[in-house]
Amino acid sequence: MKSPSRLLATLTLFVAGSAAFATDPAPAAPAAAKPKEKHPETELHDRMEKMETAYKKLRRQAADVALNSDSLAQVAVLRENTEASAKLEPFLVTEIPAADRAKMVEGYKAKMGELLALIGQLEAAFKAGQNEAAVKLVKELHDLEEEGHKQYKSKSFK
Ligand code: HEM
Numbered sequence: 001m002k003s004p005s006r007l008l009a010t011l012t013l014f015v016a017g018s019a020a021f022a023t024d025p026a027p028a029a030p031a032a033a034k035p036k037e038k039h040p041e042t043e044l045h046d047r048m049e050k051m052e053t054a055y056k057k058l059r060r061q062a063a064d065v066a067l068n069s070d071s072l073a074q075v076a077v078l079r080e081n082t083e084a085s086a087k088l089e090p091f092l093v094t095e096i097p098a099a100d101r102a103k104m105v106e107g108y109k110a111k112m113g114e115l116l117a118l119i120g121q122l123e124a125a126f127k128a129g130q131n132e133a134a135v136k137l138v139k140e141l142h143d144l145e146e147e148g149h150k151q152y153k154s155k156s157f158k
Helices: 004-021 043-061 065-086 091-095 098-127 131-152
Strands: none
Touching (some): 043 065, 065 098, 065 131
């Protein structure tokens, strides 16, 4: 009779051998797709997502003089997408009475104008190496974002 350890060794060899000859296992099922966010698909939303990425980077690095050239690149992303956003209309406009729409669009565009002005100041601060001022302006960007969203972002977005 084999000793328990030899028996174990034999069994291990047998199992390893069978695995080597086994046919390839079926490919794993693809990971379950992330459930799609449920909100209206708008160009404005896409533009805003790009702004968010640039804004988050600025929040992390605005204080760092060594990163000013990349910070200026992020400011350019903000500018490009703000200019494009200013030509669009918030989805919320489709959810209010027709009579109120023109006024809402006007207010929205004015707010986008404020955002552009702030972006101009931020650009100047980075160019002048005034990073303390830049940090403050990035905070102001956040305040403006909150105001803009409170007034113009539909509840259909989170
Ligand atoms: C740096 C400033 C800003 C950033 C980073 C930003 C970021 C975002 C993000 C990430 C979304 C998508 C949110 C979601 O899915 O819930 C969004 C949506 C939206 N944002 Fe902004 N936002 C900024 C400023 C503003 C301003 C100033 C306004 C208004 C003048 C505004 C108006 C909107 C609107 C209306 C939507 C909904 C999209 C639609 O109606 O189609 N945002 N924003």
